[in-house]
Amino acid sequence: MERIKSFFQRDRFAALAGIELLEVxxxxxxxxxxxxxxxLNGVCCVHGGAIFTLADFAFAVASNSHGTVAVAAQVSITxxxxxxxxxxxxxxxxxxxxxxxxxxxxIHVTDQDGGLIAIFQGLAYxxxxxxxxxxxxx
Amino acid sequence: MERIKSFFQRDRFAALAGIELLEVxxxxxxxxxxxxxxxLNGVCCVHGGAIFTLADFAFAVASNSHGTVAVAAQVSITxxxxxxxxxxxxxxxxxxxxxxxxxxxxIHVTDQDGGLIAIFQGLAYxxxxxxxxxxxxx
Amino acid sequence: MERIKSFFQRDRFAALAGIELLEVxxxxxxxxxxxxxxxLNGVCCVHGGAIFTLADFAFAVASNSHGTVAVAAQVSITxxxxxxxxxxxxxxxxxxxxxxxxxxxxIHVTDQDGGLIAIFQGLAYxxxxxxxxxxxxx
Amino acid sequence: MERIKSFFQRDRFAALAGIELLEVxxxxxxxxxxxxxxxLNGVCCVHGGAIFTLADFAFAVASNSHGTVAVAAQVSITxxxxxxxxxxxxxxxxxxxxxxxxxxxxIHVTDQDGGLIAIFQGLAYxxxxxxxxxxxxx
Numbered sequence: 001m002e003r004i005k006s007f008f009q010r011d012r013f014a015a016l017a018g019i020e021l022l023e024v025x026x027x028x029x030x031x032x033x034x035x036x037x038x039x040l041n042g043v044c045c046v047h048g049g050a051i052f053t054l055a056d057f058a059f060a061v062a063s064n065s066h067g068t069v070a071v072a073a074q075v076s077i078t079x080x081x082x083x084x085x086x087x088x089x090x091x092x093x094x095x096x097x098x099x100x101x102x103x104x105x106x107i108h109v110t111d112q113d114g115g116l117i118a119i120f121q122g123l124a125y126x127x128x129x130x131x132x133x134x135x136x137x138x
Numbered sequence: 139m140e141r142i143k144s145f146f147q148r149d150r151f152a153a154l155a156g157i158e159l160l161e162v163x164x165x166x167x168x169x170x171x172x173x174x175x176x177x178l179n180g181v182c183c184v185h186g187g188a189i190f191t192l193a194d195f196a197f198a199v200a201s202n203s204h205g206t207v208a209v210a211a212q213v214s215i216t217x218x219x220x221x222x223x224x225x226x227x228x229x230x231x232x233x234x235x236x237x238x239x240x241x242x243x244x245i246h247v248t249d250q251d252g253g254l255i256a257i258f259q260g261l262a263y264x265x266x267x268x269x270x271x272x273x274x275x276x
Numbered sequence: 277m278e279r280i281k282s283f284f285q286r287d288r289f290a291a292l293a294g295i296e297l298l299e300v301x302x303x304x305x306x307x308x309x310x311x312x313x314x315x316l317n318g319v320c321c322v323h324g325g326a327i328f329t330l331a332d333f334a335f336a337v338a339s340n341s342h343g344t345v346a347v348a349a350q351v352s353i354t355x356x357x358x359x360x361x362x363x364x365x366x367x368x369x370x371x372x373x374x375x376x377x378x379x380x381x382x383i384h385v386t387d388q389d390g391g392l393i394a395i396f397q398g399l400a401y402x403x404x405x406x407x408x409x410x411x412x413x414x
Numbered sequence: 415m416e417r418i419k420s421f422f423q424r425d426r427f428a429a430l431a432g433i434e435l436l437e438v439x440x441x442x443x444x445x446x447x448x449x450x451x452x453x454l455n456g457v458c459c460v461h462g463g464a465i466f467t468l469a470d471f472a473f474a475v476a477s478n479s480h481g482t483v484a485v486a487a488q489v490s491i492t493x494x495x496x497x498x499x500x501x502x503x504x505x506x507x508x509x510x511x512x513x514x515x516x517x518x519x520x521i522h523v524t525d526q527d528g529g530l531i532a533i534f535q536g537l538a539y540x541x542x543x544x545x546x547x548x549x550x551x552x
Contacts, residue, residue: 012178013185016154040150041198042273047151048210049194053187060179060186072186073516074488074537076214076352078380078399080373097356097392101515102487102539104354104395106382116373119380121397123354123488123537125516135180211378212350212399214490216518216537218511235494235530239377240349240401242492242533244520254511257518259535261350261399261492263378288454289461292430316426317474319548323427324486325470329463336455336462348462352490411456 001025004065007131014057017050021061027095029061034088046083055091055107055120062093062105063124069134070103070124077120087111091120101126139163142203145269152195155188159199165233167199172226184221193229193245193258200231200243201262207272208241208262215258225249229258239264277301280341283407290333293326297337303371305337310364322359331367331383331396338369338381339400345410346379346400353396363387367396377402415439418479421545428471431464435475441509443475448502460497469505469521469534476507476519477538483548484517484538491534501525505534515540 001024008014008021017039023030033039033054041047055077063070083089093107107120139162146152146159155177161168171177171192179185193215201208221227231245245258277300284290284297293315299306309315309330317323331353339346359365369383383396415438422428422435431453437444447453447468455461469491477484497503507521521534 008180010180011185012176013188014179016176017187038150038154041152042146042148047149047191047194048198048213049155049187049191050151052190052194052213053185056185056187056190071220072217074214074216074490074518074535075186075190076212076397076488076490078212078372078397079210080380081375082209096354096395099357104356104488106395119372119382119397121352121354121395121488212352212380214350214352214535216510216535218518219513234492234533237495242350242494244533257510257520257535259350259490259492259533284456286456287461288452289464290455292452293463314426314430317428318422318424319483323425323467323470324474324489325431325463325467326427328466328470328489329461332461332463332466347496348493350490350492351462351466352488354488355486358485 004061007135008061013053017053019054019057024061024065026065027062029058029065029093031058031091032088035083035085040085048079051083051089051109051118052077054089055109055118058091058093058107059105059120059122062095063103064131067130069127069129069131073123073125075120075122077118079118080116083111083117089117142199145273146199151191155191157192157195162199162203164203165200167196167203167231169196169229170226173221173223178223186217189221189227189247189256190215192227193247193256196229196231196245197243197258197260200233201241202269205268207265207267207269211261211263213258213260215256217256218254221249221255227255280337283411284337287333289329293329295330295333300337300341302341303338305334305341305369307334307367308364311359311361316361324355327359327365327385327394328353330365331385331394334367334369334383335381335396335398338371339379340407343406344402345405345407346402349399349401351396351398353394355394356392359387359393365393418475421549422475427467431467433468433471438475438479440479441476443472443479443507445472445505446502449497449499454499462493465497465503465523465532466491468503469523469532472505472507472521473519473534473536476509477517478545481544483541483543483545487537487539489534489536491532493532494530497525497531503531
């Protein structure tokens with residue numbers, strides 16, 4: 001799992017948002033985003049784009065955790081509750097199904113008290129290349 | 139429409155992503171995101187979170203364009219084609235329906251050549267407060 | 277819960293599809309659809325519309341289980357695996373969140389062996405009327 | 415296009431719902447469902463499952479219109495307005511994107527007056543078999 005972790009350390013937009021990868025195992029990932037000023041929208045709540053980016057990162061790590069590249073195809077996200085400054089948000093991705101070409105993941109975004117912030121349902125398209133091949137190619 | 143524009147200039151996560159508001163009218167918005175290094179994921183394409191953030195910003199402006207606050211409730215996004223560095227991406231939001239409490243918007247994300255990158259279908263929940271009231275409150 | 281059950285026995289499209297309500301409690305519902313010829317599509321698998329209808333019925337029962345009317349606002353469904361003739365399908369709806377106006381539910385559709393067929397994420401809009409008021413009105 | 419039409423006449427769940435295929439061309443389909451008693455839910459509006467089934471049928475025809483089999487992978491549907499008895503509903507599917515493996519479609523469901531009832535965004539997974547091969551196989 002160390003090579004998955006190091007592969008995802010190259011993700012610049014996740015770094016920009018201050019997202020940290022906490023845990024990864026086959027079909028699973030847990031990530032964290034401490035909330036500060038940069039994540040806020042015009043009404044002083046955490047921006048939907050920041051919440052999506054957090055969940056999407058957990059989705060990407062979990063769907064790539066089997067060692068071959070998977071890309072997001074379609075995602076649905078439900079925003080359950082507003083998240084405010086000061087909080088840290090967490091996203092946990094679990095694999096719901098995996099075929100040779102398509103795999104689906106459910107990601108729950110929660111705050112530091114375990115309160116549900118968003119539910120993210122993602123479908124990934126699985127390619128044949130390994131992460132190593134893609135990394136070498138870039 | 140000037141007050142809508144100035145209200146959304148307070149959005150810090152959109153600013154972090156370098157998103158510019160080009161146009162707004164009732165039920166409509168067009169926004170732009172010039173792509174640079176910060177938007178890339180680990181495999182050197184534009185991060186799904188960045189594409190979502192762009193579309194979500196157009197959605198927020200269009201759904202708030204009637205002067206009362208609307209918040210994202212549920213969104214579905216389909217990623218059609220990878221977007222690469224060097225490109226500028228655009229998102230255009232159009233109102234599909236608007237009731238007293240719920241309104242829905244279709245957002246198309248395209249690249250500088252008009253190629254379709256993503257389709258975003260968003261449902262907003264409309265509140266009673268005006269943007270001014272919220273802005274004063276913050 | 278008996279009045280919820282009897283209210284939903286009036287659902288004619290669910291009856292047409294042969295759907296049975298097995299269980300209901302606040303925020304929860306379990307339903308069943310024995311599969312026969314009528315549910316098949318042109319390639320002899322269970323039609324996506326039949327699977328959606330089953331999940332949607334569980335969603336409707338669970339979201340109306342608190343005694344006031346709730347209607348579907350936006351739904352995302354992922355089709356995980358084809359379901360074939362001979363099987364019985366089950367859908368179980370669980371409440372993920374509930375506010376005064378919006379509530380969200382996750383519904384899993386499984387076959388008789390517990391294999392996952394589809395995941396359904398539904399957002400309901402909650403109205404003020406009671407089920408009794410609506411029933412009397414019709 | 416005649417063979418596409420005849421292939422879809424074998425769809426039994428669509429027949430059960432009284433759906434008619436009006437028009438098909440590459441990447442496009444238009445279908446109709448006259449509303450009667452069987453389509454109603456417990457509160458005397460057209461059941462969400464019936465609306466989904468109509469849209470899904472247009473999606474299936476459009477995504478299979480290129481002659482190879484495509485199956486629904488993930489769908490998002492927004493219910494814009496309730497549809498009542500007496501109406502006829504129409505669904506029109508348009509291809510938004512098509513790759514070798516994935517293709518996406520936007521389907522609008524409207525009533526007889528052109529009023530928008532629902533928006534359906536569907537992602538299809540394209541297989542290698544032709545419709546003829548599948549039909550012969552069944």
